Amino acid sequence: MLKIIDKYILKRYLVTFSVMLLMFIPIGIVIDVSEKVNRMIENKVPFKEIALYYLDFTIYFANLLFPIFLFLSVIWFTSKLANNTEIIAILSSGISFSRFMRPYIIGATIISVFALIMSIFLVPSASAGFKSFRYKYLIGNGQNEVRDNSDVFRQISKDEYIFVSNFQEVNQTAYNFSMEKFEGDQLKYKLIANRIKWNPKEKNYTLFNYTKRKVGAMGDIIETAERKDTVFNFDLEDLTPVVYIAETLPLNELHKFIDKEKARGSSNINTYLVVLYKKYSIPVSAFILTIIAVAVSAMKRRGGMGANLAIGIVLAFAFVFLDKVFGVLAEKSTAPPLLAVWTPNIVFGILALYLLRNAKR
Structure with missing residues (x-):
């Protein structure tokens, strides 16, 4: 029964x-x-x-x-x-x-x-x-939502900072990339690019419309290129908006990511x-x-x-x-x-x- x-x-x-x-x-x-x-x-x-x-x-x-x-x-x-x-x-x-x-x-x-x-x-x-x-x-309004939620400004080391906007997970590309390196309070160089794209096979990044400005005592040195392949000491996840990345990581990767952000002292932890x-x-x-x-x-x-x-x-x-x-x-x-x-x-x-x-x- x-x-x-x-x-x-x-x-x-x-x-x-x-x-x-x-x-x-x-x-x-x-x-x-x-x-x-x-x-x-x-x-x-x-x-x-x-x-x-x-x-x-x-x-x-x-x-x-x-x-x-x-x-x-x-x-x-x-x-x-x-x-x-x-x-x-x-x-x-x-x-x-x-x-x-x-x-x-x-x-x-x-x-x-x-x-x-x-x-x-x-x-x-x-x-x-x-x-x-x-x-x-x-x-329209959607772009305003993207602008409000997808800009990323992150400290990746003691003296290095990166900024990107409008990250796209589908093609692993971010726009308006910039990277700054300091020594104390002095800017050593600033790197900018219209786009930065992750290349999973080569394990590197491609920069488009790349400009690097090195600050020197006798004058600045400017380096430009339409396209440049390079390696950085940050991960693809560092280019991703705060909530965006947390919600898209599988459980084991999310644990690793949180541990890494804790070690960095992230304000978004x-x-x-x-x-x-x-x-x-x-x-x-x-x-x-x-x-x-x-x-x-x-x-x-x-x-x-x-x-x-x-x-x-x-x-x-x-x-x-x-x-x-x-x-x-x-x-x-x-x-x-x-x-x-x-x-x-x-x-x-x-x-x-x-x-x-x-x-x-």
Whole structure:
């Protein structure tokens, strides 16, 4: 008897969540297409790149919004069970509320593992494709967004600094490159180029419209070239915008990158740590939101499913709001990133225990 009920609830859990994703992702794609179709036509974007962009778009936003989809889907089908008095029948047969929760916890485990695998293996590459497409093809307001988010100014050693703008992951090229070297307070040389391109086979860089100015006591020496291949003591990741690079690195590379930035004393280290910690906090939220959703919707209410969904939407957006607020707080202040990222889970975890305790009664 119990196995039949477990299979029934688990099936409804997974199917409803999948349907919720399949319903809302196409809506998101349609809205995105309607906003960007004019820019795509003006820039003559190849259909293949558009198709790849929306594949990346699907993975990126499914990962970003999966807590909301999961929460609403659990409330939806649990409310239906409650309205059909199926939950009353199950609990009246002598099954405890904790035992009733078992298939939900199994479902949350499956979803959490799937979300963790996605965030480690699929989301980084999807994020790179999604962002590089926007950086490459957006015009008008889009270019303002690129300008605000893609300029990189970074100290690569004790006395060397680099600057680039508008980095493109697709062709591994950055624009408006400059590099300055100092001795104390004195500038020794400044190197500029319209473009800098990474060559993965040769493991070097190509500079286009290159100019190097060496500052000397008796006069400056200027060297120019239309194209110059050279080697630098910085990595390709150093040319990439702050959040951009953190979101596009696989887990093992992200750990190495963070260690390297810590050794450099990077001022952006909190931003990288937020991305890292969210890879683990989001899957855990599946358990917390599942417990809250069941506790809220297992009771039959006068308002029916509408009342449960209204409560669920408020709680879901409260969770997302807290997640965003504490994420920004960690990036822009001295708040510990680990605590900031996990605060929404801690707050809603306490709420889940409270609601579960009342539901059992």
